[in-house]
Amino acid sequence: MTREDGAGAPGVDPERLWLRDAGPRKGRKPVYSREAITAAAVALADTEGLGAVTIRKVAARVGAGAMSLYSYAPDKETLLELMVDHVSGELPAGGTVTGDWRADLKAIGHLQRAHMLRHPWLPAALTAHRVPGPRTLAFLERALAALRPTGLDGAAKLEVFAQLTAFVAGHVAHELARTAASRSPDRLAAEARYLAAVAADGRHPELAEVLAAPGRPLAPEATFTRFLNRLVDGLDAD
The missing domain is CATH 1.10.357.10 (Tetracycline Repressor, domain 2)
Structure with missing residues (x-):
């Protein structure tokens, strides 16, 4: 089992994913952002389909090594959660509620x-x-x-x-x-x-x-x- 396919993953921890700052906390400033990595994954899925999305392919899109991306998305399951929420930002959250x-x-x-x-x-x-x-x-x-x-x-x-x-x-x-x-x-x-x-x-x-x-x-x-x-x-x- 590999981190790439997420096999055997215990599931995504929503507190860790959504309530804590993304990315490494120590060392030099990270070159990449979770937002940029997620956007690259979305672009890959849009053009090649969901099956084409792997950590390695996303890393290649942003010009990084696969291992450097695991701090942001440790497995495909986490990456999928990030992708779904990323594109959900396109949906208008506001808007008039008519009462009907x-x-x-x-x-x-x-x-x-x-x-x-x-x-x-x-x-x-x-x-x-x-x-x-x-x-x-x-x-x-x-x-x-x-x-x-x-x-x-x-x-x-x-x-x-x-x-x-x-x-x-x-x-x-x-x-x-x-x-x-x-x-x-x-x-x-x-x-x-x-x-x-x-x-x-x-x-x-x-x-x-x-x-x-x-x-x-x-x-x-x-x-x-x-x-x-x-x-x-x-x-x-x-």
Whole structure:
């Protein structure tokens, strides 16, 4: 097991990560900053995907030796926490809360989708993300303020925000996969032929009826909005 892959890591200590000063405390002034190292990791993930992010590759981007970066990010798990919080700073923490919690929650969902599309590695990263940093907490504060009119207790508000975030992450992951598939017309044609054959086999009448019905607009934004509206409008705030 290596520090590089984080195998066997006991988990990130949020106090150590977020409440203490980053970087070495003794000796000469450090050449690098945690912010610069994290930004390099984000840029690498944006261009090459999350799987390409390693301490060694990030070190190469900032012109450092891998060992010198372990003071800032001892393993990939810590680096991932830093990356998620770093990009969370792009989300507007402020903004007007209208008092219409459903409208406010939908606005938050649209912000999250645009954010994840800018950073296609985020949906996968969020499945493992466990320790909200200061920038993430700032956006969470906005969501909790939007949910104040619901009268839900604290735990329920957190659950609603988690449910919304999970929905957006799952939808964006699917959206990105479909975009990639659209670059292969042969694959899409094969999928259409397969579904047509299944619908015609007589064993799936419900599916056949659905596939025979008029389709809906497939524009990504419109599709997301329909799904988001169903989710938020169906939430029970009692």
